[in-house]
Amino acid sequence: MRSSLALEGDGDTWKLELGGDWSASALGEIVEQLDSLPPRLRGTLTCDWTRAHAPGIGPVWALLTRLGAANPGSGELRILHLAAPSHLRFLEDLRDARAEPAPSAPCDGSGGPIATLGRWSLAQGLRVREFAAFVGRMVAVLTRALSKPRALRASSLVRHVQETGIAAVPIVSLIAFLISVIVAYLGAQQLRLFGADIFVVDLTAIAVLREMGVLLTSIIVAGRSGSAFAAEIGVMQLNEETDALRALGLDPIELLVVPRVLGLVVALPLLTVIADAMGLAGGGLLAHFQLHIPWAQFVNRLHAAIAPSTFWVGLIKAPIFAVLIAATGAYRGMQVRDSARELGRLTTLAVVQSIFLVILADAVLAVLFVRLGV
Amino acid sequence: MIRVRGLVSRFGGQVVHEGLDMQVEEGEIFGIVGGSGTGKSVLLRTILGLKRPEAGSVELYGRSLDGLDARERAALVQKYGVTFQNGALISSLTVAENVRLPLREYRTRSPEALESQTQLCLAMVGLPPGTEEKYPAQLSGGMTKRAALARALALEPSLLFLDEPTAGLDPISAAAFDELLLYLHSRLDLTVVMITHDLDTLFRTCGRVGVIIDGKMRSGAPRQLAEDPHPWIQAYFHGPRARAAQEQTHG
Known part of the structure; x- marks a missing residue:
């Protein structure tokens, strides 16, 4: 039983029929099919779960986030669920509670070849210092051992x-x-x-x-x-x-x-x-x-x-x-x-x-x- | 769901379990307690099939672990999630890659599907966005436990094994973890088996508790078990720390 989703309707009233295998193991297949949904939707959308078999949280979450993306904040899309899976509310709450992913920190990596050269030299300098410190500490231990042979273990x-x-x-x-x-x-x-x-x-x-x-x-x-x-x-x-x-x-x-x-x-x-x-x-x-x-x-x-x-x-x-x-x-x-x-x-x-x-x-x-x- | 019968575990001459019986029903949260060295982790490893018992049988989902072929084993492994004591996140992979590891292996390689499921798992365990790019070494203790739980939940198991999920957490993080566990348990129809020393966790979350004593297990509801006259149980449930925990949850 392959998983399926079919969108019908026009302008204002939409019906999304979900059928077949919606369990966790069908995740890849379902996400692929979600691509076929239009990028923007407005009006009323009814999701019919009656023929979806054993919906798992992963696929339901994928659908919810996809529909959320089709309705960016303005509330132009009302979504109803028919025979909703038991964990739908849980996932909706989870999605609403989850803040928008923070924009990735501005990349400090770029800045042209001069900056790259500078960072590289700095790293080399630090490396040399680290190595010198290591050798220095080793010599220090050996010097200490001259007066205190116990330090030689x-x-x-x-x-x-x-x-x-x-x-x-x-x-x-x-x-x-x-x-x-x-x-x-x-x-x-x-x-x-x-x-x-x-x-x-x-x-x-x-x-x-x-x-x-x-x-x-x-x-x-x-x-x-x-x-x-x-x-x-x-x-x-x-x-x-x-x-x-x-x-x-x-x-x-x-x-x-x-x-x-x-x-x-x-x-x-x-x-x-x-x-x-x-x-x-x-x-x-x-x-x-x-x-x-x-x-x-x-x-x-x-x-x-x-x-x-x-x-x-x-x-x-x-x-x-x-x-x-x-x-x-x-x-x-x-x-x-x-x-x-x-x-x-x-x-x-x-x-x-x-x-x-x-x-x-x-x-x-x-x-x-x-x-x-x- | 889980049925252990007459389990005997031995390490050299040292006997850890001597005819241990244990049963876990679907939908419950079962706590395993016992003093140090009584073989709690050994029991868990035996149930998971990481260690072969010297005698006795272990059944998961009504099937004996013996005589499973590789394919059946792989199918069984997907039905349960495990978190280890120290998280056991793969240190060279980011949190997101850790969560994706089982998904990639068993479910899908589609990047969108993996991303969706990763976000879901992180949301379920309450890790803030941005955590997914971090490496395990950059996480605090509480976040490591949550990330480990996220990985355990990735395949949407119906059975969860937790080895000391709140050990090493501050009381506030530990309490938050308890609430998280109850929350997920009530919404995802999970069965949970956990090893814990934490009395607060025990009284807050566990429906039944099994105490390992002298290589055997005595189990029951926490209050009922507390009446058992065995000195270790008495000391465990009626020590100064236990009283405070019980008063908090039921007082």
Whole structure:
């Protein structure tokens, strides 16, 4: 039974016959048909509900507001109802009580490109200030910790070392191992052309120790822990837990951010050492089984290939990357406001930005180390 | 309308309900009370089918929840509306989008129809025009509860479940919410089941009340139930706060 409405009459007397399904589920269909009513009506209109089946409040409301719009205030249209649904009065009262929707506030968004540029610069300025404040508060906590070591929250720090470091050992080892096997394998294919198989050792050792060990570890940790920091702190923001801490006179930066940053500063170098070891092991295994280089020769070549600084040049980057990852994650977490969508957006941003910053810092350091001659 | 028989709910070793019976008739406002941890919300979640009971049966509209296929479930879900304790509005959608969410899914995608129904729902719960563009985080506690009710009413259900609708509201907003509920109840032929701690709400709105005690339910009209000798019921209905509430409504 389709819903229907038919308007008959002329000039002064109108009859609106409503039939078929008028229940809530027919709402879309009915609203569509309401379009066929003339925009203005005057005189007397009789709505005949006798053949409307189970009228729901939604469709009746839609009809009432439509008829109200056809009769804008002047009272030129009198509406009568025949066999009116029980909730008609209720809906009429509701419609009359509801004030005209307030005109939407004048849009302050426009104003030409200059205003847009101004607002954009202001927003950027505020963002820079916010970030500077965040870094400043972190430094303040660390300075305070010099005189009052309790501010370092040792137990929380240990927990973060466990979660970001020890728990990441398997995945970091596996990936470092596999990547160095791949590099050694592909390198060997090329070097073999020159009969220089043995230099596979140099290739893997230098690549792993200087760059790949620390870079891969940082990227894995950024994905694992940077996102976790942003999400953990973000949910605490949504639950007003950070506000509760502040109200208790505790500093969320001291309690939540600094332990995470320091924890990662401890954990990331350790993970890097493991990644280096696994990388060398991967290269060694490949050299042994694929290129048939004996262990002793591998170790000899390794000694010759790497300078004492090679390992340290890689490792020294780890704490720097750790600060970048942890601070970005925590900072984005602290920015979460109001909604679950913000949480997701900022967690994504935290990971993307920390990986970007790690690679940027790596590039800067690479140039720096070359200039320094190490 | 709702019939719960011999419900047993367990969490690990902890038994929450032990053969709980409950019956709600069409057209009444039924209040569920009980101390903290007696499983009021668990009962509600079980009736809604969000949690499977360990034993016993739940019937809604004369149909058991077990063995409904996806289509029957979808049809059943459209017959009732639910508000959760903290509103549970989707935080990334505006109030209007929250109200439209079930409509879009089950009814219509026509923008005019959605707009009409949204305005109706907001008008019914007494939210002023302009609220629809706000995000849940921008609403006060009372407005959040009203917006949640608007979403629950969007599909024009005949059965309404309210989990602590007046908790966290100031007395004036809570009283206004009571009146709103009575108003809608009398005009829309609604059956209402609500969990509440609020004695004022209980005496003002509920025709019958079920108290969960020792994993079972004792129900009756509020005055009649108040005569029950069980110490918890006595403490609940005859404590200092209860007396004031009863005097207000009947004194």
